[in-house]
Amino acid sequence: MRVPLGRLAFARSGDKGDTANIGVIALAPPAYEHLVRELTADRVKDHFAGVCRGQVERFELPNLFALNFLLHESLGGGGTVSLMLDAQGKTFGAGILSLEVEAPDEVVEVCDRVLAGEISGRPPSEE
Amino acid sequence: MSGDRVVRVGSGQGFWGDWQEAPKLQVRQGPIDYLMLDYLAEITMSIMQKQRVKDPSAGYARDFVPLILDLASDLVDGGVRVITNAGGVNPRACRDALVSGLADVETSRPLRIAIVTGDDLMGRLDDLLASGHELRNMETGAPLSDIQDRVYSANAYIGMSPILEALAQDADIVVTGRSTDTALTYGPLVHEFGWALDDWDRIAAGVVAGHINECGAQAAGGNTLFDWEGVDLEIPGYPIIEAQADGSFVVTKHPDLGGRVTWATVTEQLVYEMGDPEDYITPDCVADFGSATVTDLGADRVRISGVRGGPRTDLLKVSIAYHAGYKSTGGLTYAGPDALAKARRADEVLRARLEQADLDFDEVRTEFVGAGACLGLEPGPSAAELPEVGLRIGVRAAERAPVERFTREIAPLILAGPPTVTGFAGGRPRVQEVMAYWPALIDRTAVEHELVVEVTDA
Incomplete structure (x- = not known):
């Protein structure tokens, strides 16, 4: 099923100089592998074409079921140099969630139940 | 020492201008051992430097002084110690204002205030450049000499060593300049548990705890995207780290306050302002955020364990504003x-x-x-x-x-x-x-011998 990323994940973004970071967190562990496959650095760069002038780097955090993206040259110079309304990339986290991704129906269903508050996104492990 | 002993470090400010009620609630609404207050962002030092140029008694987070005067008795009676980088570019002026304010506040015993100086490189820039420290811009590679006549402030990010020294001298309040935000949390943990300075895994765990604490409410439901409509933010509890000797810790908050601590709020903060998660460089270790395991225990308690770290580097980061x-x-x-x-x-x-x-x-x-x-x-x-x-x-x-x-x-x-x-x-x-x-790097040996801890009873 093709869904907006917000059906599989949530996110928080911030800044370091002229680089924005976006941490994308799977709503449930089974969604993580689909984020890894679908959310390539290239797709993220395309999604932020309006602000991102530099490279996009991606880091995997399997323990946290999360990906971290660095969007270089994306904040109009960063800090107090920038003339941008969102000079710290604060809104990029919510902004990435409209990117469309492919995932199996049953995974989307689990994530929907997390979003609805029916189950925890991180159920206690079997260890 | 009991392996079950817990040390609580509460977060009270995430930046200069944060909610003034938060640190009071942290101290008064339940037990904590330490209150950490982070006032500094990348550009804050330059703003403080501008203020100091106009007024030699300025250049620190002024909000901090009335806050401590208000809390003085609670700190003494509750045995709560304060660790803060409120000193900005002028820790001495901050201390002097505290001492003079505390003269009019009754407490059951004097408060011992420690200040840390030596991170400020402004007066040493010429010497440093002359002796071969180029302070090249980490992003562009340009040497500092390109803009030297326009520099407003230059401070090395310093780690835990002066904080440990101040705590060893029984300071109740430790006021630093450009300490890293995370050291304000892991300094007390290293002091309390007596971790070796090369116990990289435990110090890295403290760094992760510090990263959670350093943005105030952001780890406890503030600015949280996941289920944001469900979080009660009117009177939020700020995060509290309950650390154990093995380096594992629980993130929580005072139960009677709003906000929320779940796997989601904590994970959002873990990835905030993250670079390469396996290479989170601090003055005291290199932490691997990817090694952390997050377990939601329910009831606003989230456990973090398994954090690994590696040796500290020979360099310190320098924050320069021009x-x-x-x-x-x-x-x-x-x-x-x-x-x-x-x-x-x-x-x-x-x-x-x-x-x-x-x-x-x-x-x-x-x-x-x-x-x-x-x-x-x-x-x-x-x-x-x-x-x-x-x-x-x-x-x-x-x-x-x-x-x-x-x-x-x-x-x-x-x-x-x-x-x-x-x-x-x-x-x-x-x-x-x-x-x-202008972010740069400098040999730590060029800075560390200048760090000084001064203690005053007030």
Whole structure:
């Protein structure tokens, strides 16, 4: 099923100089592998074409079921140099969630139940 | 020592300007052992330096002093110690203001205040450059000599060693300058548990705890995207780290306050302002955030364990701020029908007038607020229906004069521009000096011998 990323994940973004970071967190562990496959650095760069002038780097955090993206040259110079309304990339986290991704129906269903508050996104492990 | 012993470090401020009630609630609404208060962001030091140039008794987070005067008795009676970087570029002035304020506050015993100095490299820049420390910009590679005459402030990010020294001298309040935000949390943990200074895994765990604490409410439901509608934020509890000797810890908050601590709020903060997660460099270790395991225990308790770390590097980061020209941002609001088209037309008119005036700008930037400004989106067809659009124009220039001129070109659009315009009650936009950030590295040996801890009883 093709869904907006917000059906599989949530996110928080911030800044370091002229680089924005976006941490994308799977709503449930089974969604993580689909984020890894679908959310390539290239797709993220395309999604932020309006602000991102530099490279996009991606880091995997399997323990946290999360990906971290660095969007270089994306904040109009960063800090107090920038003339941008969102000079710290604060809104990029919510902004990435409209990117469309492919995932199996049953995974989307689990994530929907997390979003609805029916189950925890991180159920206690079997260890 | 019991392996079950818990040390609680509560977060009370995430930046200079954060909610003043938070640290009071942390101290008064339940047990904590340490209160950490982070006041410094990348550009804060330069703002403080500007204040100090105008007034030698300024240059620190002034909010901190009345806060401590208010809390003094609670700190003494509750045995709560405060670790803060409120000293900014002038820890001595901060200490002096505390001492003089505390003279009028009754407490059952004097408070011992420690200050840390030596991170400020401003007075040593010439010597450092002359002795071969180039302080190249980490991003561009340019040597500092390119902009040396425009530097406003230069501070090394320092780690836990002076904090440990101050705590060993029984300080109740430790005021530093540019300590790393995370050291304000892991310093106390290393002191309490007696971790070896090369116990990289445990110190890295403390760094992760510090990263959670350093942004105040952000780890405890503030600015949380996941289920944001479900979080009660009126009187939020700020995060508290309950650490154990093995380096594992629980993130929690006082139970009677709002906010929320779940796997989601904590994970959001873990990834905030993250670079390469396996290579999170601090003065005291390199932490691997990817090694953390997050377990939601329920009831606003989240356990973090398994954190690994590696040896500290020989370098310290230096935060340098320098003058980089002037800027101003102004705007007007255009209402529908055709709000966006009117705002676009106004932008064209303004730009034509700036062009005619032949002004030298480094950048002129236009954004249409309400039509995709935050993410730089191209407005779609539905944008024609927007009931109003904010026109936001910013300029930046090396000289002040063209920016001044720009500030006088907004208001004329009201009568001599497109129709249905409002939102100009604020007057002309302000001209702001641009403080650019110059991150650099320096050998730690060039800084560490200058770090001094001074203790005063007040």
